Amino acid sequence: MAIRIFVTGGTFDKEYNELKGTLFFKDTHLPEMLRLGRSRVNVHVETLMMIDSLEMKEEHRKLIADYCIRSEEDKIIITHGTDTMTDTAKKLAELVSDKTIVLTGAMIPYKFGSSDGLFNLGSALAFVQTLHKGVYVAMNGRYFNWDNVRKNKITGEFEEIN
Amino acid sequence: MAIRIFVTGGTFDKEYNELKGTLFFKDTHLPEMLRLGRSRVNVHVETLMMIDSLEMKEEHRKLIADYCIRSEEDKIIITHGTDTMTDTAKKLAELVSDKTIVLTGAMIPYKFGSSDGLFNLGSALAFVQTLHKGVYVAMNGRYFNWDNVRKNKITGEFEEIN
Amino acid sequence: MAIRIFVTGGTFDKEYNELKGTLFFKDTHLPEMLRLGRSRVNVHVETLMMIDSLEMKEEHRKLIADYCIRSEEDKIIITHGTDTMTDTAKKLAELVSDKTIVLTGAMIPYKFGSSDGLFNLGSALAFVQTLHKGVYVAMNGRYFNWDNVRKNKITGEFEEIN
Amino acid sequence: MAIRIFVTGGTFDKEYNELKGTLFFKDTHLPEMLRLGRSRVNVHVETLMMIDSLEMKEEHRKLIADYCIRSEEDKIIITHGTDTMTDTAKKLAELVSDKTIVLTGAMIPYKFGSSDGLFNLGSALAFVQTLHKGVYVAMNGRYFNWDNVRKNKITGEFEEIN
Numbered sequence: 001m002a003i004r005i006f007v008t009g010g011t012f013d014k015e016y017n018e019l020k021g022t023l024f025f026k027d028t029h030l031p032e033m034l035r036l037g038r039s040r041v042n043v044h045v046e047t048l049m050m051i052d053s054l055e056m057k058e059e060h061r062k063l064i065a066d067y068c069i070r071s072e073e074d075k076i077i078i079t080h081g082t083d084t085m086t087d088t089a090k091k092l093a094e095l096v097s098d099k100t101i102v103l104t105g106a107m108i109p110y111k112f113g114s115s116d117g118l119f120n121l122g123s124a125l126a127f128v129q130t131l132h133k134g135v136y137v138a139m140n141g142r143y144f145n146w147d148n149v150r151k152n153k154i155t156g157e158f159e160e161i162n
Numbered sequence: 163m164a165i166r167i168f169v170t171g172g173t174f175d176k177e178y179n180e181l182k183g184t185l186f187f188k189d190t191h192l193p194e195m196l197r198l199g200r201s202r203v204n205v206h207v208e209t210l211m212m213i214d215s216l217e218m219k220e221e222h223r224k225l226i227a228d229y230c231i232r233s234e235e236d237k238i239i240i241t242h243g244t245d246t247m248t249d250t251a252k253k254l255a256e257l258v259s260d261k262t263i264v265l266t267g268a269m270i271p272y273k274f275g276s277s278d279g280l281f282n283l284g285s286a287l288a289f290v291q292t293l294h295k296g297v298y299v300a301m302n303g304r305y306f307n308w309d310n311v312r313k314n315k316i317t318g319e320f321e322e323i324n
Numbered sequence: 325m326a327i328r329i330f331v332t333g334g335t336f337d338k339e340y341n342e343l344k345g346t347l348f349f350k351d352t353h354l355p356e357m358l359r360l361g362r363s364r365v366n367v368h369v370e371t372l373m374m375i376d377s378l379e380m381k382e383e384h385r386k387l388i389a390d391y392c393i394r395s396e397e398d399k400i401i402i403t404h405g406t407d408t409m410t411d412t413a414k415k416l417a418e419l420v421s422d423k424t425i426v427l428t429g430a431m432i433p434y435k436f437g438s439s440d441g442l443f444n445l446g447s448a449l450a451f452v453q454t455l456h457k458g459v460y461v462a463m464n465g466r467y468f469n470w471d472n473v474r475k476n477k478i479t480g481e482f483e484e485i486n
Numbered sequence: 487m488a489i490r491i492f493v494t495g496g497t498f499d500k501e502y503n504e505l506k507g508t509l510f511f512k513d514t515h516l517p518e519m520l521r522l523g524r525s526r527v528n529v530h531v532e533t534l535m536m537i538d539s540l541e542m543k544e545e546h547r548k549l550i551a552d553y554c555i556r557s558e559e560d561k562i563i564i565t566h567g568t569d570t571m572t573d574t575a576k577k578l579a580e581l582v583s584d585k586t587i588v589l590t591g592a593m594i595p596y597k598f599g600s601s602d603g604l605f606n607l608g609s610a611l612a613f614v615q616t617l618h619k620g621v622y623v624a625m626n627g628r629y630f631n632w633d634n635v636r637k638n639k640i641t642g643e644f645e646e647i648n
Binding site for chain 2: 143
């Protein structure tokens with residue numbers, strides 16, 4: 001059972017530029033994280049873009065949907081910034097069918113020691129292997145259907161709308 | 163949906179005694195790990211024992227089974243040393259029915275920086291929420307049925323027997 | 325032999341705001357770092373300000389100098405952003421006499437796992453105990469006199485001017 | 487000003503063997519630690535042995551002394567287990583003259599996240615650059631003359647005898 005992982009950026013992969021004192025994107029840490037987790041799941045990691053999810057526009061979401069549609073694997077994980085993760089989930093539910101798609105991300109960059117990224121990646125990998133076809137958000141150890149999830153801006157946690 | 167987590171020790175929870183230069187058990191790190199993962203899953207953590215799984219005997223396994231049987235929650239995670247994890251899984255499959263039980267552990271102690279523990283905990287939490295009733299081992303990002311899994315002593319990874 | 329540590333902010337103490345995705349200052353990590361280093365040096369930590377050194381103005385430098393002058397301890401460490409650390413060193417050399425003052429900082433925030441902060445703090449503490457009266461910058465494992473040091477903007481390292 | 491670093495093992499360099507669940511020595515982490523600290527000090531690192539200091543015998547100490555005597559650099563750091571660090575310091579004071587020798591170590595292995603190793607290395611590097619010729623122990627942010635230091639077995643800290 002092969003799984004496709006599409007990387008789109010987000011807090012997950014942010015790094016600290018020590019010369020400028022700012023946060024930026026370089027390469028994804030997904031392969032390193034999978035090694036750390038001693039993952040033996042058959043995955044193919046592909047970077048589609050490396051952007052903050054607040055900068056994600058309609059065209060980016062369509063591109064992600066295109067890659068999902070054309071993916072040979074019907075189990076797909078998408079790493080994504082948390083701010084607009086549910087918007088992308090909605091777009092994917094509209095455009096992609098017959099696949100299990102799990103979006104996940106992190107509140108703290110993986111490189112910053114106290115990140116939730118490794119925990120979230122572990123849960124996303126498990127959910128994508130076990131959930132039925134559909135589009136889901138996997139955060140805070142839970143999974144949510146694309147049409148019943150929002151990010152609580154105060155707590156930073158994901159929750160059901162109803 | 164409440165989940166019960168039984169702690170039994172194992173590499174997961176080992177710490178370094180800086181006065182003696184040896185590894186030992188103190189308290190479980192499960193609550194700290196759940197906080198780090200920003201878990202919002204409803205879990206109850208209970209420590210049953212704190213031992214190396216090589217020291218685990220028939221009586222320990224029966225005690226774990228007892229707690230599983232009496233647990234009000236029908237979704238149970240057991241943190242366990244990896245060396246005899248499959249033995250305990252077999253015993254639980256024999257004695258406990260009608261529950262989803264997921265055993266997980268770590269190859270490197272959580273406190274040692276490069277641990278796989280957080281990844282495994284994330285995947286175990288996801289698997290226990292989605293798998294049917296039965297007894298499973300969750301390691302290396304995968305899940306295994308209790309009767310088709312072994313630890314490869316050379317690679318340290320879990321694999322199917324058949 | 326008591327040592328005074330004045331905290332002024334800088335990369336050293338930056339943290340990641342997980343709700344906003346930006347870097348910010350909260351409390352200093354100096355006490356935590358001294359604990360981690362198992363320091364048994366008699367130190368008094370005092371926070372004077374918590375700012376990026378690019379925002380440091382004449383009035384801030386005068387305030388730091390005032391505190392140095394009034395300090396009962398004649399051995400003083402100042403944690404400081406690296407961008408204008410040499411400017412503050414120059415001002416202190418002008419205004420403060422008869423004390424050993426060591427400025428140090430970090431290229432990566434202490435909270436971000438791969439920080440040079442703990443190494444720099446260890447060296448600054450050692451330098452302040454052993455160097456003659458004067459004003460110094462302690463970075464990259466070395467110490468520099470205040471009038472013969474600059475930060476190389478390309479490499480991010482401190483070096484002699486001559 | 488070149489500095490020689492002799493590696494002898496000790497807690498500093500212990501690692502966790504994930505297949506056996508035990509602590510062991512592989513390669514020294516000194517070069518990695520110097521990189522992390524962004525050290526620009528001119529150092530030559532040489533591994534003499536990789537042993538627990540409780541296993542260190544007269545012949546090991548003589549060998550270390552031999553290397554110190556033959557070292558072209560007159561500033562030398564020795565990484566060493568803490569349990570018998572003061573014994574080696576005494577032997578070196580007896581056999582080596584006209585050099586500044588600083589012994590340091592760690593209470594927690596560098597690879598275990600919460601190590602004091604980086605802090606100690608930073609202070610040892612600073613002390614060796616600034617102290618007069620003699621043999622010293624650098625631990626807990628302080629330096630001690632070889633003939634007035636002991637490890638307190640209860641607290642794990644170094645302290646003056648008198």
